[in-house]
Amino acid sequence: MQRKILLLEDDLQLNDTIKQFLEHHHYTVLPAYDGYQAKDLLYETEVDLMLLDIKVPQQSGFELLEELRKEGNDTPAIFITSLHGVNDVSKGFDIGCDDYIRKPFALKELLVRIEAQLRKRYGSREDHxxxxxxxxxxxxxxxxxxxxxxxxxxxxxxxxxxxxxxxxxxxxxxxxxxxxxxxxxxxxxxxxxxxxxxxxxxxxxxxxxxxxxxxxxxxxxx
Known part of the structure; x- marks a missing residue:
């Protein structure tokens, strides 16, 4: 079974690049371009991990994850963001994110972080x-x-x-x-x-x- 990843990123080109890369590595990617669209996708489909940009239209990644955590959703979440301040990182973890990756980043690093969170939550994809x-x-x-x-x-x-x-x-x-x-x-x-x-x-x-x-x-x- 392919793991499902929600990708919230309003940069169309970056969204598509990440999507193609992860699909090449056998993930199913559900792209969203604003917070409300991401929320709708989460209500329709259960995902295994969330990649959340913070500065997106309608509802920020911070606001979306805070709302999800209050509702009891404990799906692993990685923030992908251009924000570099220590306070922003601290706020993300306080809200309930599991990891942070700053733009610009190497796609391979993103994959490593995704695999680490999925192993922590579900065990290795390859193991019986x-x-x-x-x-x-x-x-x-x-x-x-x-x-x-x-x-x-x-x-x-x-x-x-x-x-x-x-x-x-x-x-x-x-x-x-x-x-x-x-x-x-x-x-x-x-x-x-x-x-x-x-x-x-x-x-x-x-x-x-x-x-x-x-x-x-x-x-x-x-």
């Missing part, structure tokens, strides 16, 4: 996940294996499993699942979700995915 009892999951390939044999997963089953693993031992609400599995123009299906859960339990064991009644599910580590 050891689930015990000779079960291994390869998130990038949507592949589950047991005793060396591949267990095929459908697209939404794999997305759901990846989401549960990323939030292991924590509640994942129905709302978060619907956002991750169904596109904005698709209607979420409770019946289909129950089927996906049933399929995953048949491979992992019923006790590994806990139902939190009327709220969501929780993956239980061994």
């Amino acid at each position: 996940i050891d689930l015990g009892e000779n079960l291994y999951y390869y998130p990038k390939e949507f592949r589950l294996t047991q005793n060396g044999q591949t267990i095929p997963l459908k697209n939404k089953e794999a997305k759901l499993f990846t989401l549960l693993l990323e939030h292991h031992d924590r509640l994942v609400t129905y709302e978060k699942i619907h956002t991750a599995l169904w596109d904005f123009d698709e209607e979420p299906s409770a019946g289909s979700l129950r089927t996906y859960i049933k399929t995953l339990r048949s491979h992992l064991g019923k006790e590994r995915i806990e139902t939190i009644k009327n709220i969501g599910y929780r993956f239980v580590p061994q």
Whole structure:
């Protein structure tokens, strides 16, 4: 599964340059050019990381991240900015950013910082996940294996499993699942979700995915 990155940058050329570079490195990039557009994208799609320019139209990167953090959104955020003052950096971290990169910057440095935040949050993109009892999951390939044999997963089953693993031992609400599995123009299906859960339990064991009644599910580590 490709990681999704929100890119808030009002410089059209820089936005496009960063987008093309990250897509070349197998990320999905959602470009936004002002704070309101970025907010709309975040309400439509769950992302894995946010790149936020500070001085953008409508709502600044500072204001956007402060609002998101107050709403409980803890998605990793990196400010990309031309502001160089110590007070600006301090304000960014006080608001809740995870890292800062100053313009002009090398794209390779940006990639290193992105990878560092994603590893901290989700683990390595390349690694498999050891689930015990000779079960291994390869998130990038949507592949589950047991005793060396591949267990095929459908697209939404794999997305759901990846989401549960990323939030292991924590509640994942129905709302978060619907956002991750169904596109904005698709209607979420409770019946289909129950089927996906049933399929995953048949491979992992019923006790590994806990139902939190009327709220969501929780993956239980061994």
